[in-house]
Amino acid sequence: MNGRLLARRTGIVALCVLSLVVCVGLAWWQWQRFESASGTWQNFGYVLQWPLFGLFPAFMFWRLRTLRARHGESAPAAPRLTPEPAPPPQPPPRPRPRAVAEPAAEDDPELAAYNRYLAELNARHQERQS
Incomplete structure (x- = not known):
């Protein structure tokens, strides 16, 4: 000691x-x-x-x-006098577009219409980002 x-x-x-x-x-x-x-x-x-x-x-x-x-520490660690270099900034990962499955014929017609509407919104969003 x-x-x-x-x-x-x-x-x-x-x-x-x-x-x-x-x-x-x-x-x-x-x-x-x-x-x-x-x-x-x-x-x-x-x-x-x-x-x-x-x-x-x-x-x-x-x-x-x-x-x-x-935790196996006998003494506190000495403070660092020089800061560690910051890692280079990474661009955020781009989300991959999901494949939209077409609703089957036996599905609810309202649900099918809503899914088509969502698919259309997704396609517009993808066009704006490109």
Whole structure:
């Protein structure tokens, strides 16, 4: 483990401990407010919430380490200083015209008329694109 990574992890652990200490202090303050004459059940709810807020950074640190270990990354990759060249633009593929089947004689006449109308529209569209 290099010194930079060790310093980073030490900083993250220190931040997690500081977060926990501050949030436990806020929970203690809310407990005192709950016990006072003007205290409400909302203050008691905050007593339960603040330690969870303090533990969240430690949980996230643990979770990220677990995910990195699962994917085989021991350290984050160094950022690239030069951008990768963009691939040349590709023209969009042209759709191939579909063959329109003529309706059979036993089909519905309205459906056959509608299919002929669609075939005519498709032919006009193909002529305009050519």
